[in-house]
Amino acid sequence: MRSLSLILIPVAILMASATILYPNFAKRTLQLAIKPGVYELAAGEQTKLWKEFLEKWKKDYNLSGEWTISPDEELPEASVGFIEIQGRYITAAKINQISQENPELILEPKNRLIPTWIEEKLRGGKSLAIKLGLDLQGGMRVVLKGDFEDYQSKLRDIYAKELRELETQILNPITSPEEKKKLQDRKSEIESNFELTPIRKMAELEKAKMIIDNRLTGQNLTEPQVRIQKEQDAIEVSLPGVSNSSAILEILQNTETVEYRLEEPSPFAYRSRIEDSERSLMNQGRRDDTDIVKFQNLIKAKMGKKAQNQFINDLENKYKIPPEYKLYAVWGRGTGPKSQLLPRSFTVLERKIALSGNDMTNAQPNFNSNSYGWIVSFTLTPAGADKFFELTSANRGRNLSIIWGEKVISSPVINDPIAGGRAEISGSFSQEEAIRLANVISEGALPIPLNVLEMRFIGPTLGIESIEVGIRAVIIGFLFVMVYMLVYYRLGGMIADFSLVANILILAALLSLMDFTLTLPGFAGIILTVGMAVDANVIIYERIREELEDGRAIGLAVTNGFQNAFYTILDANITTLIAGVLMIRLGNGPIKGFAITLCWGIITTLFTSLFLSRLFVELLVNRFGLKSLKLKPFFLLEKKHA
Amino acid sequence: MPRFPYTKYKAFTLSFSLFLILAGYVKTFAVHGGFANSLDFNGGLRLVIELPIGKGRPEIETFFLENKIEAVTLLLEKQKNIYQVDIGLGSIPKIEELFNSKSPGDKGASTIDRLVTLVVQQFQIPREKVLSADQVGAVVGGELTETGITLLISTLLIILGYLSYRSAFKFALASAIALVHDILFTLAMIGFFQIKPSVPIIAALLTLLGYSINDKIVVFDRIRENAHGKDNLSLSNIINISISQTLGRTINTSITTLISIIAIVIGGAIELYDFAYVLIFGVVVGTYSSIFIAAPIALIYDDWRRKSA
Numbered sequence: 001m002r003s004l005s006l007i008l009i010p011v012a013i014l015m016a017s018a019t020i021l022y023p024n025f026a027k028r029t030l031q032l033a034i035k036p037g038v039y040e041l042a043a044g045e046q047t048k049l050w051k052e053f054l055e056k057w058k059k060d061y062n063l064s065g066e067w068t069i070s071p072d073e074e075l076p077e078a079s080v081g082f083i084e085i086q087g088r089y090i091t092a093a094k095i096n097q098i099s100q101e102n103p104e105l106i107l108e109p110k111n112r113l114i115p116t117w118i119e120e121k122l123r124g125g126k127s128l129a130i131k132l133g134l135d136l137q138g139g140m141r142v143v144l145k146g147d148f149e150d151y152q153s154k155l156r157d158i159y160a161k162e163l164r165e166l167e168t169q170i171l172n173p174i175t176s177p178e179e180k181k182k183l184q185d186r187k188s189e190i191e192s193n194f195e196l197t198p199i200r201k202m203a204e205l206e207k208a209k210m211i212i213d214n215r216l217t218g219q220n221l222t223e224p225q226v227r228i229q230k231e232q233d234a235i236e237v238s239l240p241g242v243s244n245s246s247a248i249l250e251i252l253q254n255t256e257t258v259e260y261r262l263e264e265p266s267p268f269a270y271r272s273r274i275e276d277s278e279r280s281l282m283n284q285g286r287r288d289d290t291d292i293v294k295f296q297n298l299i300k301a302k303m304g305k306k307a308q309n310q311f312i313n314d315l316e317n318k319y320k321i322p323p324e325y326k327l328y329a330v331w332g333r334g335t336g337p338k339s340q341l342l343p344r345s346f347t348v349l350e351r352k353i354a355l356s357g358n359d360m361t362n363a364q365p366n367f368n369s370n371s372y373g374w375i376v377s378f379t380l381t382p383a384g385a386d387k388f389f390e391l392t393s394a395n396r397g398r399n400l401s402i403i404w405g406e407k408v409i410s411s412p413v414i415n416d417p418i419a420g421g422r423a424e425i426s427g428s429f430s431q432e433e434a435i436r437l438a439n440v441i442s443e444g445a446l447p448i449p450l451n452v453l454e455m456r457f458i459g460p461t462l463g464i465e466s467i468e469v470g471i472r473a474v475i476i477g478f479l480f481v482m483v484y485m486l487v488y489y490r491l492g493g494m495i496a497d498f499s500l501v502a503n504i505l506i507l508a509a510l511l512s513l514m515d516f517t518l519t520l521p522g523f524a525g526i527i528l529t530v531g532m533a534v535d536a537n538v539i540i541y542e543r544i545r546e547e548l549e550d551g552r553a554i555g556l557a558v559t560n561g562f563q564n565a566f567y568t569i570l571d572a573n574i575t576t577l578i579a580g581v582l583m584i585r586l587g588n589g590p591i592k593g594f595a596i597t598l599c600w601g602i603i604t605t606l607f608t609s610l611f612l613s614r615l616f617v618e619l620l621v622n623r624f625g626l627k628s629l630k631l632k633p634f635f636l637l638e639k640k641h642a
Numbered sequence: 643m644p645r646f647p648y649t650k651y652k653a654f655t656l657s658f659s660l661f662l663i664l665a666g667y668v669k670t671f672a673v674h675g676g677f678a679n680s681l682d683f684n685g686g687l688r689l690v691i692e693l694p695i696g697k698g699r700p701e702i703e704t705f706f707l708e709n710k711i712e713a714v715t716l717l718l719e720k721q722k723n724i725y726q727v728d729i730g731l732g733s734i735p736k737i738e739e740l741f742n743s744k745s746p747g748d749k750g751a752s753t754i755d756r757l758v759t760l761v762v763q764q765f766q767i768p769r770e771k772v773l774s775a776d777q778v779g780a781v782v783g784g785e786l787t788e789t790g791i792t793l794l795i796s797t798l799l800i801i802l803g804y805l806s807y808r809s810a811f812k813f814a815l816a817s818a819i820a821l822v823h824d825i826l827f828t829l830a831m832i833g834f835f836q837i838k839p840s841v842p843i844i845a846a847l848l849t850l851l852g853y854s855i856n857d858k859i860v861v862f863d864r865i866r867e868n869a870h871g872k873d874n875l876s877l878s879n880i881i882n883i884s885i886s887q888t889l890g891r892t893i894n895t896s897i898t899t900l901i902s903i904i905a906i907v908i909g910g911a912i913e914l915y916d917f918a919y920v921l922i923f924g925v926v927v928g929t930y931s932s933i934f935i936a937a938p939i940a941l942i943y944d945d946w947r948r949k950s951a
Binding site for chain 1: 685716717718719720721722724726752754773774776777778779780789792793796797800801804805808841842844845846848849851852853855856859860863864867887888890891894895897898899901902903904905906908909910911912913914917921
């Protein structure tokens with residue numbers, strides 16, 4: 001006998017699902033930030049920009065006329081600084097479109113979609129609405145051009161020392177002719193590295209493409225499209241609507257690397273030069289004139305990479321650092337709880353890279369409970385492990401610095417040679433920094449710097465017409481399936497229909513909780529889920545009907561029917577689930593998108609068909625004393641059953 | 643209960659499938675020289691153009707069709723009448739040919755420039771209305787084929803293991819072979835009709851895989867249940883009884899699954915047609931193979947084991 005109170009479980013789950021889905025249908029408010037620069041323009045310019053925007057608003061953005069905009073006549077006051085838009089179904093792609101088509105007016109990073117109360121409570125304001133993929137809602141397309149000049153100059157940097165040594169040796173009269181030839185060969189080999197043939201460029205672009213792919217997957221953006229544009233040496237990245245495209249761009253263009261460099265040998269002649277000069281300034285009470293404070297101020301003012309590099313270059317000249325060494329800043333946090341990560345002192349390292357990021361893989365952020373700090377542990381590749389062992393045995397007692405994106409984060413002393421391929425980096429990281437560092441090590445650095453060539457909004461890649469028609473078709477098809485079940489299994493069909501709707505509701509809620517981006521393959525996974533859910537119900541009712549036809553009493557028929565169907569449904573779903581999990585682990589892009597919806601769909605299907613449907617049928621039969629269950633359409637009923 | 647002798651025609655159904663699959667691949671490779679090229683898999687030329695109001699898809703399609711250039715047209719933005727045209731690498735000679743016939747002697751420019759010139763002339767639009775034109779690489783690379791094969795083999799192994807554990811090896815083997823049959827058959831059909839492989843087609847193949855697994859397990863679960871403790875009945879008898887018993891379910895499930903997919907075709911979502919066709923075909927083949935491929939194979943294997951034992 002089933003207890004009536006069991007019904008509270010599905011009711012609670014359904015209510016939770018509906019609440020989670022609420023932001024999709026709710027009326028939302030969007031604030032589009034106005035660029036501060038706009039208010040500094042002449043009055044005529046301002047009105048012109050604003051009038052153009054309003055024109056586009058009426059013609060392109062607000063087609064249905066269901067959204068409201070305020071203010072709708074004059075440019076908003078400078079003290080307000082934003083335009084407010086209200087309406088339903090405001091998508092991330094729409095926000096991208098408006099921002100990217102009005103770059104002179106709108107400051108994209110400051111746009112804000114006001115969170116609904118449920119998002120505020122559950123997620124601290126992060127969006128809960130279901131995101132649609134590039135194929136279904138469109139998004140933005142960025143073309144990133146590889147900067148091969150910068151790439152070349154970096155390469156020269158790496159080989160600078162070796163080349164110089166080779167040259168001096170070649171010019172040296174003591175060197176024998178055979179030796180000279182060997183050296184000459186080595187020299188031309190290095191120089192051939194600087195030559196960028198189209199094939200080389202292609203290979204580097206391919207590498208960059210792979211890294212970008214990985215980075216985007218790490219950002220939970222399902223199925224971005226990344227292609228290489230041969231003619232322009234560029235990589236084209238198409239992304240589904242993202243709420244903040246500048247943040248994504250920063251991630252894409254990030255060229256940070258992780259590498260090890262040896263510190264200058266004791267007694268640190270160059271470093272002490274700097275330290276002496278800084279100390280004497282401090283003693284004179286001129287703290288603001290020390291180079292480190294100047295450098296800190298430069299960082300705080302967010303002057304950008306170029307200014308920082310210039311500053312370091314000037315310092316190298318000032319302290320006369322020889323070319324085989326390079327000046328770096330050691331970054332760290334102060335003692336305060338919210339102290340910023342800033343340069344704290346200067347150090348001088350060998351220009352030659354001792355161990356590069358390519359020698360490390362598989363990094364993971366860990367929390368070290370001894371030191372109460374985050375560390376990053378990683379594995380060395382076999383070649384890297386050999387190099388590391390050689391390096392640590394040859395340089396005992398010296399300091400080995402770890403540099404992450406031009407920042408020295410720690411400089412431990414080499415006590416003993418380190419063999420075995422695992423190592424860890426500790427420093428004063430926050431959790432996010434540890435995760436980022438681990439990602440940089442695992443994914444590798446971009447081989448070439450990338451510049452934005454073009455950025456524009458694109459419509460859905462499946463075509464607008466098809467999506468409109470397709471969505472309507474799927475809904476109509478779904479309704480047909482429900483009617484079919486209703487006609488065929490009558491009361492049973494009604495329960496099946498109800499559990500089907502519940503299934504989709506719960507699945508949608510789960511997907512939006514997971515920040516899943518729905519694409520056509522994902523949608524296909526849902527279609528398969530619906531098919532399998534219908535199948536589960538069909539199997540159950542066919543079994544119950546067989547039991548009834550064998551003359552069993554209704555209560556027993558229902559119990560037997562569910563029992564017989566149980567293992568069939570479980571077997572079918574579990575096998576598909578295993579295949580789905582395999583697809584998630586092995587596949588990428590479209591395969592993964594499909595498999596994620598399928599796997600969660602199987603879980604919700606098992607719940608709704610084996611628990612929910614059963615609960616309803618058993619309650620109807622046992623609690624409410626349902627006498628007969630007609631599980632055949634009227635036109636197939638035989639006389640004796642009718 | 644009507645009892646149709648499903649397994650009686652096993653020689654016919656097995657050779658029928660084999661023949662169609664072979665015919666499919668023969669036509670694919672002998673006549674077409676392989677699967678169709680597509681932008682997703684092979685890369686190609688991509689144009690994004692803004693057409694004046696009044697011109698649209700029909701004009702673009704007629705132009706490329708008349709000149710035998712294979713192009714896929716997509717409406718990107720309705721309000722601005724912006725279209726995306728994808729052209730496979732195979733059509734490059736046709737573009738060159740057409741360009742040379744229109745302006746002979748003009749050399750130097752790249753194929754893309756020539757294509758742009760042709761389009762600008764044809765639709766009489768200013769050059770800046772060609773919003774972008776470039777040669778683009780593949781979205782899904784060669785690794786996909788590799789992943790696909792790994793995936794298929796691991797899925798098959800798991801099904802073999804799980805079903806052997808849950809029922810019997812003969813049923814597991816039969817299901818796995820039928821699954822391979824479904825995939826090969828659908829791929830043969832994709833090659834035969836030169837459907838362009840794309841991301842939606844991958845999705846359709848995966849859906850078919852899931853659907854087919856589900857269908858086979860439902861049928862074989864019934865066979866296992868009926869075979870339990872009935873050693874006096876012949877396996878072919880049990881199989882026929884089981885298929886009859888699950889027939890109602892088989893029909894209902896395939897009809898309901900097909901309804902939503904057919905709705906896409908009737909509704910007229912042109913760009914989703916290939917996706918829908920492959921799915922419809924896959925559902926039909928998946929249902930057919932449970933009854934006419936998997937069941938006979940289980941039977942043949944059983945006979946063989948008995949004889950060799």
